[in-house]
Amino acid sequence: MDKGKKTVKYLNNLSYNYSARVLVEKGYDESLLQPFEINKDFCIKGMVFDSANGDFLKLSDSGVILRASHGSRMMSDAEIQDKYGRDRQWQYFSQLESTLEQSDKFSYTENYYDLPCMVLLARLIDLQENKNGSLILPKVYQDVIEGYVKGFLYKEKQATILSACEEEPSKYLEQCSEHLKAWLRSLRDKCQMVFLLSSAHPVFANSAMSYILGEDWRSYFHILLLQARKPGFFSVQDPSKRPFYTVVDGQQREEVTELQEGQSYLEGNVFLFNEYIKKFTGKADPKVLYIGDSIRSDAHPSSKYGNWQNVLVLEEMEVEELIPSGPCTLDYKEEKQEEESIETPNIRSGPSEVEREFLLSNRWGSFFGDNLPVDRCKSSADLNVTETNPIRTNTLWTRLIRKHSSIAIPKLDYMADFPMNFKFETFSSSDWRKGFHPGMPKNVTC
Structure with a gap:
């Protein structure tokens, strides 16, 4: 089953409904309980929330506001220029781009779990606008985040988003x-070390992985690192403040300074883990390839603090369509069959209608690129730019993908198509777009 064929719809609805109920219990308007799907076209990853203004912003790779909404209402070019200036340059762009840290001034939708929050915030802003009331954005934002976080805290025998996932996996x-x-088993047999690094609670991790991989899921890995609280696992400055702990019956036990193969550990830090990798492999400078689906929690911190190469899983690549690029079209099946014994075929049907419905947005356009506003182009260069002759630009998130990832793939299954000794072109190649595998998203520009 390909990731997202149907679960994206159910998970979005589940997350939204839980968070909305938390807010209504706090005294917010019951109209928040309207179905999430009413606003599904409003949701897209990569949106920046300007908390001072109550605006959602789509930014270019240089910080130009490409599109914007106030609450759920899309803003006109004139409105954007009146609020942010004729150059449409967002003032906190450099801060976000260089650190990826969120602040009291802005946040962003970086993964699919954030999208219900985007709808909640937009609806709350709309309510205040319709009532002509004063909107206390910091409090509203805090309440939304608290409800969201509460849903993903694992507590046995308590109704949360995670407990619903356990009940109906x-x-x-x-x-x-x-x-x-089969590919994971081959990795386990041929690589010196395969590990799982997750922020999940150990009890939930066991329940979820037993469904995802099977009851023998632990056998796919040499070591398990759970409740890691990424990106803190990577970014902690003092490793002594983030030690590893043993886990017994899903509960944290003793602090440890030495890790052992075949065991599970909680929390920890990348510095001590890198030392363990050196000891385990017997190499002074082992190469680590880390696979994750978050720029903020996986790609950026693993490369910056762990000195790991990384693979970013990015569903938008497939949903927005790919342009095959050279050797990435997988024209090496005979060589692969000689090198590997993975006999199970990889059958893909492409993105489902549900995926397209929930992962694409007519309001916001492509995750990867967009047209520069005509007035912005005319003010920055002597170019013949019109509505029918636009200039394309990449988004902030395309820039961050290129900056912090080694390569990007649409789904993990794609990695299993490549021989283990395949040499990938990365985002540091002369043509950085070849870092997308097995091809470049059609909406990426030079």
Whole structure:
């Protein structure tokens, strides 16, 4: 089962409904309980929330505001220029781009779990606008985030988003294909070390992974690192403040300074783990390839603090369509069959209608690129720019992907298509766009 064929719909609804109920219990308007799907076209990853103004912003790779909304109402070019200036340059762009840290001035939708928050914030702003009331944005934002976080805290026998996933895993979780399982087993057999690094609570991790990989899921890995609280696992400045702990029956136990193969540990830090990798592999400078789906929690901190190469899983690549690029079209099946014994075929049907419905947005356009506003182009260069002759630009998130990732793939199954000794072109190649595998998203520009 490919990731997202149906679960994206159910998980978005589940997350939204839980968070909305928390807000209504706090005294917010019951109209927040309207179905999430009414505003599904409003949701897209990569939006910046300007908390001072109550605006959602789509930014170019140089900080130009490409599109914007106030609450859920899309703003006109004139409104954007009146509020942010004729050059449409967002003032906190450099701060966000250089650190990826969120602040009291802005936040952003960086993964699919953030999208229900985007709808909640937009609806709350709309309510205040309609009532002509004064909007206390910091408090509203804090309440939304608290409700969201509460839903993802694992507490046994308490109704949360995670408990719903445990009760109906087939509705909210995706099982690995047999092809991917065979690839993981091959990695475990041929690589010196394969590890799982997750922020999940150990009890939930066991429940979820038992469904995703099977009851023998631990056998796919040499070591398990759980409740890691990424990106803190990577970015902690003092490793002594983030030690590893043993786990017994899902509970944190003793602090440890030495890690052992075949064991599970909680929390920890990348500095001590890198030392363990050196000891385990017997190499002074081992190469680590880390696979994750978050720029903020996986790609950026693993490369900056861990000195790891990384693979970013980015569903938008496939949903927005790919342009095959050279050797990335996988024209090496005979060589692959000689090198590997993975016999289970990898059958893909492409993005489903549900995926397209929930991961694409007509309001916001492409995740990867957009047209520069005509007035902005005319003010910055002597170019013949019109509505029918636009200039394309990449978004902030395309820039961050290129900056912090080694390569990007649409889904983990794609990695299983490549031989283990395949040499990938990365985002540091002369043509950085070849870092997208097995091809470049059609909306990426030079």
